[in-house]
Amino acid sequence: MIVENRRKEVYSMNYLIILLLISGLFFFTGGSIGILRLPDFYTRLHPAGKLDTAGQFFTMSAIALFVLQDFSLANFLTATKIVLIVIFVYITSPTATHAIVDAGVRAGLKPWTKEGQI
Amino acid sequence: MDSVFYYSGFYLSLIMLLPLYRAIFGPTVLDRLIGVNAIGSKTTVLLILVGVIYGRVDMFVDIALAYALLNFIAVLAASRYFQKKRGLYEKKPSD
Numbered sequence: 001m002i003v004e005n006r007r008k009e010v011y012s013m014n015y016l017i018i019l020l021l022i023s024g025l026f027f028f029t030g031g032s033i034g035i036l037r038l039p040d041f042y043t044r045l046h047p048a049g050k051l052d053t054a055g056q057f058f059t060m061s062a063i064a065l066f067v068l069q070d071f072s073l074a075n076f077l078t079a080t081k082i083v084l085i086v087i088f089v090y091i092t093s094p095t096a097t098h099a100i101v102d103a104g105v106r107a108g109l110k111p112w113t114k115e116g117q118i
Numbered sequence: 119m120d121s122v123f124y125y126s127g128f129y130l131s132l133i134m135l136l137p138l139y140r141a142i143f144g145p146t147v148l149d150r151l152i153g154v155n156a157i158g159s160k161t162t163v164l165l166i167l168v169g170v171i172y173g174r175v176d177m178f179v180d181i182a183l184a185y186a187l188l189n190f191i192a193v194l195a196a197s198r199y200f201q202k203k204r205g206l207y208e209k210k211p212s213d
């Protein structure tokens with residue numbers, strides 16, 4: 001009985017992992033299409049900065065849950081490292097985006113308008 | 119469960135082709151930088167997926183961490199280099 005309950009728990013955890021993975025891939029798809037199709041350099045930074053970070057959060061949390069399924073000290077350390085990568089990305093991705101915007105402003109790139117003039 | 123990770127890794131490497139277009143044909147240098155940054159952030163996830171498929175996540179996590187750090191340093195250094203340069207954007211024929 002206990003073994004059956006445990007197996008059911010593992011199966012529902014698998015559903016959660018697949019859901020997180022698919023939502024992360026959805027965010028990655030949206031970010032890539034946005035980088036490809038938006039008209040301007042400044043507007044292209046919007047999907048590149050936001051959706052990649054969100055996709056990384058969902059996908060990494062799915063993999064961390066998958067690693068934590070059979071619990072041991074080594075697997076716990078691996079999941080902690082994955083969480084640390086996510087925290088690192090959440091600090092560095094806005095910093096990189098801000099650096100690129102700063103380079104564009106100082107180099108004199110004009111923002112895009114609908115009529116092609118400011 | 120392994121096939122889920124296999125197909126999602128395959129899909130992720132297909133998705134990488136869209137920023138690769140921006141990285142090759144981007145009109146300005148900073149557009150190429152955005153494409154390279156997007157490819158690098160997807161590669162970090164793909165490395166851990168490859169680690170799950172191989173069954174060696176503990177090794178591939180370190181590689182992914184180093185790759186994320188390298189990506190950040192590369193984007194920061196390139197943007198600091200290009201902000202000193204004028205004429206970053208392409209010149210119009212009327213100029």
